[in-house]
Amino acid sequence: MRRCFQLFWLFLANGYLFFLKDSKIYQGPIKGICVPFLNCYSCPAAVASCPIGALQHFLSRIRPSLKVGIYQFGLFVIGGIGLIGILVGRMVCGWACPFGLLQEMLYKIPSPKFHLPPFLRFIKYGVLIFFVFLLPILIVDKMGYGQSWFCRYLCPVGTLEAGIPALFLFPSLRRQIGLLFFNKVFILSVLLVMMVLFKRPFCRLLCPLGAFYGLFNHVSLVQMEVDKNRCTKCNLCYEKCPMGIKIYEGPNQVDCIRCLICRDVCPFQAISLRMSLGNSHKGGRLGTCRN
């Protein structure tokens, strides 16, 4: 069921296949909408925009825009991802993100598996604060324009979906690649290897959008719930969790992507998903059907 959703979103966000015929990226009005996950809008097949890319674009041009009386701060993007955050929290990461799907697929490759040290998860908050918000605003050129720091220096999704395909699609670009491109290919390569060895390394270490959504996990309408009377802390959920968290230590902790694998593997049916617009004793339970 979850795989179907992930594939649906993958093809919905990257459904423009005419690029194969006319060698152009999609240029229609749907590009004005941001998908709720990382999906590079320079990808030849992308039909919508990336929220993190769009946000950085607005922040990097705040100073020159204000000088000419244009008041655009990325409110549309912040409002959009904030609304999704308050509705479902980080559920998007588990049910929609194509890069999350890739990470789960690569982790299935048989190999020795390792655990990531928990403190490393704080890196993504640094990425969100510095690379997405502060650096595009603070470090500017003579004209007052900043850069999209996350896209330019870090984002492996952009390299995979846009950078590498663009080299095949537009051969003239091959002459322009330099150190920056090799840096990004190196980051992507390291992450691809890590995806085989670790569970969802990009989501847990670097993803700024996941960091943002995770902040809403405690207050979102969709809530995870663990019945402490039924839970025996057998750790079956921990072993299967793609984010490597112990849900019984806190059902709505910031790294939970609400993929519901824990609910499905729990032999005691101690874990459930609840839709709530009230206190913890109200609201209907969701996802009790295990099909």
Add this chain to the structure above:
Amino acid sequence: MKLNKIRIGLIFFFLFLIILGINLGEIREIIKKGTQICLSCIGIR
């Protein structure tokens, strides 16, 4: 009940931001940005 109010407040706040962003012409700007390949964004140069 307090959490309920926070949730509803946040939902309306973010809806307000979306509407404000649309009125400020942000969708047009995203289309403008998104319909061209950004070479520096994808790390080509």
